[in-house]
Amino acid sequence: MFQRILVVCTGNICRSPVAEALLRQRLPERQISSAGLGALVGKPVELQAAQLAEADGLDVSDHQARQLTPAMIQEADLILVMSEGQRRAVGKQAPQALGKILLLGRWLNDGAGRDIPDPYRKSVETFERVHGLLKDATLAWAEKL
Numbered sequence: 226m227f228q229r230i231l232v233v234c235t236g237n238i239c240r241s242p243v244a245e246a247l248l249r250q251r252l253p254e255r256q257i258s259s260a261g262l263g264a265l266v267g268k269p270v271e272l273q274a275a276q277l278a279e280a281d282g283l284d285v286s287d288h289q290a291r292q293l294t295p296a297m298i299q300e301a302d303l304i305l306v307m308s309e310g311q312r313r314a315v316g317k318q319a320p321q322a323l324g325k326i327l328l329l330g331r332w333l334n335d336g337a338g339r340d341i342p343d344p345y346r347k348s349v350e351t352f353e354r355v356h357g358l359l360k361d362a363t364l365a366w367a368e369k370l
Contacts, residue, residue, distance in 0.1 A: 227370055229256045231301035232329065233315060237261030237290035239274045239345050239352075240307050244329055244359050246283040251367035258301075260293040262314050271345065273352040281360070298322050305329040305366070308340040330358065332365035 230248060234241035241259035248257045270278065270285040278285045298304065298319040304326045306312045316323040330339040341362065344355040 227303040229302045231304045232259040233306045235263050237264040238268050238271045242270045242285055242288045243274050243278045246285050247363035260291050264290045264292040277356040329362045
């Protein structure tokens with residue numbers, strides 16, 4: 226049912242590319258991609274995020290940030306965002322897609338859900354905490370899908 230999954234964050238250099246790689250690892254039969262609402266187009270995964278991903282056996286070396294487009298929204302079967310604000314922002318671009326835009330952290334906190342904060346330009350500890358949330362959230366989605 227959810228064959229094409231799109232993961233969205235702000236810059237497409239910290240959270241969404243790592244979540245994309247985690248989902249690809251967990252759901253190899255699905256088409257997983259990522260984009261940003263305010264993408265730093267062409268940039269690689271931020272160093273701290275890349276190091277944490279690589280320590281978990283993920284390859285994010287080929288990633289280049291890309292801007293979310295209406296075509297990406299339309300083509301995706303499921304769009305996973307990091308915050309309620311991002312859900313509204315994507316929905317504003319494509320109101321007809323609101324039903325398929327859900328929080329990546331939807332199943333965290335015993336199903337209560339939670340936002341996954343942006344670690345960009347923050348401490349190593351923040352990146353580590355966010356990386357743990359990404360791992361937990363993608364595992365939960367993989368089990369649900």
